[in-house]
Amino acid sequence: MTHLSSARDDRLYWPVQRERNRSLYGLFAVVAAFVALYAYLFPGLLSVAGVSKFAQSWLPLALVSMAQAILMLTGGISLAIGATVSLGAVIAATTMMGPLGVPGGIAAVAVSGLAIGALCGVIAIRLRLPAIIVTLAASFIIAGVALLILPRPGGAIPDWFSDLLAGNTPAALILLILAALLWKLYLATPLGLSLYAAGENPVGAYRAGVPVDAARIAAYALSGLLSTLAGLFIAAQTGSGDPVIGNAFTLNSIAAAVLGGVGFLGGRGTMRGAIAGSLLLSVMINVMFFLGFPPVAQYVAQGLIIIGAVALPEITRRFKRTR
Amino acid sequence: MNGAKDHRFPAWRASALLRNRAFLTVLIVALVWIVAGFAKPGFGAYGHLRYLLELAAVIGLVAIGQTYVVIAGGIDLSVGAIVTVSAVGVPLVALSGDTTGVFAVIAILAAATSIGLLNGLGVAYLRIHPMIMTLAMATFLQGVLILIAGGTAISAQNPLLAWLGNARIIGIPASVILWTLMSGVALAVLHATPFGARLFALGANPLASALSGVNVQRTTMAVYAVSGLTAGLAGVLVLGMNGQGYVGIGDPYLLASIAAVVLGGTSILGGSGSYAGTIPGAILLVTITALITVVNASAGWRSILFGSLILLLLLLSGRESQRR
Numbered sequence: 001m002t003h004l005s006s007a008r009d010d011r012l013y014w015p016v017q018r019e020r021n022r023s024l025y026g027l028f029a030v031v032a033a034f035v036a037l038y039a040y041l042f043p044g045l046l047s048v049a050g051v052s053k054f055a056q057s058w059l060p061l062a063l064v065s066m067a068q069a070i071l072m073l074t075g076g077i078s079l080a081i082g083a084t085v086s087l088g089a090v091i092a093a094t095t096m097m098g099p100l101g102v103p104g105g106i107a108a109v110a111v112s113g114l115a116i117g118a119l120c121g122v123i124a125i126r127l128r129l130p131a132i133i134v135t136l137a138a139s140f141i142i143a144g145v146a147l148l149i150l151p152r153p154g155g156a157i158p159d160w161f162s163d164l165l166a167g168n169t170p171a172a173l174i175l176l177i178l179a180a181l182l183w184k185l186y187l188a189t190p191l192g193l194s195l196y197a198a199g200e201n202p203v204g205a206y207r208a209g210v211p212v213d214a215a216r217i218a219a220y221a222l223s224g225l226l227s228t229l230a231g232l233f234i235a236a237q238t239g240s241g242d243p244v245i246g247n248a249f250t251l252n253s254i255a256a257a258v259l260g261g262v263g264f265l266g267g268r269g270t271m272r273g274a275i276a277g278s279l280l281l282s283v284m285i286n287v288m289f290f291l292g293f294p295p296v297a298q299y300v301a302q303g304l305i306i307i308g309a310v311a312l313p314e315i316t317r318r319f320k321r322t323r
Numbered sequence: 324m325n326g327a328k329d330h331r332f333p334a335w336r337a338s339a340l341l342r343n344r345a346f347l348t349v350l351i352v353a354l355v356w357i358v359a360g361f362a363k364p365g366f367g368a369y370g371h372l373r374y375l376l377e378l379a380a381v382i383g384l385v386a387i388g389q390t391y392v393v394i395a396g397g398i399d400l401s402v403g404a405i406v407t408v409s410a411v412g413v414p415l416v417a418l419s420g421d422t423t424g425v426f427a428v429i430a431i432l433a434a435a436t437s438i439g440l441l442n443g444l445g446v447a448y449l450r451i452h453p454m455i456m457t458l459a460m461a462t463f464l465q466g467v468l469i470l471i472a473g474g475t476a477i478s479a480q481n482p483l484l485a486w487l488g489n490a491r492i493i494g495i496p497a498s499v500i501l502w503t504l505m506s507g508v509a510l511a512v513l514h515a516t517p518f519g520a521r522l523f524a525l526g527a528n529p530l531a532s533a534l535s536g537v538n539v540q541r542t543t544m545a546v547y548a549v550s551g552l553t554a555g556l557a558g559v560l561v562l563g564m565n566g567q568g569y570v571g572i573g574d575p576y577l578l579a580s581i582a583a584v585v586l587g588g589t590s591i592l593g594g595s596g597s598y599a600g601t602i603p604g605a606i607l608l609v610t611i612t613a614l615i616t617v618v619n620a621s622a623g624w625r626s627i628l629f630g631s632l633i634l635l636l637l638l639l640s641g642r643e644s645q646r647r
Contacts, residue, residue: 008398108456129637130590130592133633134400134637136581137634141626141630144629144630145623146623146626147626254454254455255456270414290362297470299462299463302459303459306459306462307459307460310455310459311450314449314450
């Protein structure tokens, strides 16, 4: 329960942060190495424009990794992330040119994400159904709704809005920093404080008066919100909506969160880990693209690197023990 | 002592049967078939039901391995990719001297089993979470498959496959007979051998089973190998029924196999369940899909219907016990 005290006592803040970072040093080193390689291959990265361009390709993955990590911290998981991203993109592309305008479109995307997430959460938590199957079924329903709204790629995003988010602006980077700050803020609220407790030891937390169910359902709602916002950003990037554009994000979000040290059983891991994990995946894809890997070899390398990165702690542990 | 023997098993009661999830799933299937048979002429025809069973056989075969893995507390997300490996691989390894096609099939089944074994190796020895290990394996295989096979469909000229896909023995398709045989073996192994007992122990409490002398690592490897084998077998069957294999042919079977396992009442958390429930689960899944196809709806509505029906059936058969 170290994070509880960190909010109260300033003297404990930095030691707690150090403790949380300790298991992530390996990951940070790998990320730094890949970023260095990327910067070596593509010197243009080391400028405001370069960083903001890279942040644009990273932001959607970072957002869905956060969405997945929130759920995994409470002991849940979502296989509907990809479908929810698609739905967000589709809603954005169909509402923003209409009478609602851009603010109305953003509101529609945010509200639908919160509502879908909360609904999944209520079904999984209140009806005590396994999250993995509920979200699997939900992914079919959400994908169906996205197909109903926009049967084939189409729709449009106002040009000025696309330019603002995905043009030559550091908007993506600012949004990313904003998301990380908001996460810090959320952790300081009662629901955020309950998050780790509900994942680590639900029965104990319940008996100690922690609103376990509320914390979990709120996590599902936030996860839905982050997913649809990722969809909104993708729609702004591409300038249109596509009902299947988000499919790859389900597995990538899980991979990024697990690379970042977030455990499946709840209560283990940190958001900074998940974000670092998404950064690793994203840099990896960019580096392979730069080295001219065919897309096929990217699959092979991605599979191998994920296994390697996750297995690394166990391999080093064994190596130390045998010595 | 004589009293103890009588009380070892509870007395037979009708209410106990109704609480049996496998039986419940059979009941749901029967109900759906009867209602659909009356509501939709042609649904209850022997030819149509036989066709449904043929489709269910593939899902059922994949779900053998999935049931084993889930009972042992894991999950296998690479079965779809392994089905594809096998469906694309058999035509590729066909040799000129191998006229019956038996060699090609055996070679591919061995390859599928070794892929499963690799999954088990990662889960057991490198302690990678099953979801990540099998997911990464699926990603890896997908890349390798596109590299080898490209985007084109590969057809197979193979007598064994043709027989598996099309032959009928006294009116029953060979695929259904194969499924029946495999189901018998799967049920016997699960419920009447030490290996099966170890699976349940491993899924219920891995630490306790390790302390009681179960070789956790070897059992984990074996269970993923079984999953690879049954997925490979399903791939051979798909190839036989389709006549050609292409990259992506196995993708639908991943979610179908998990859904069949859970609809059959096996706990996704491991430690309880039976393949006896997965069999009607697979048939139920195929039936739902067939009914949705019959209803003339757009792709979006079909997807919504499918998801909602799975949620609904989950309420009937898949609830986890209260943990608080």
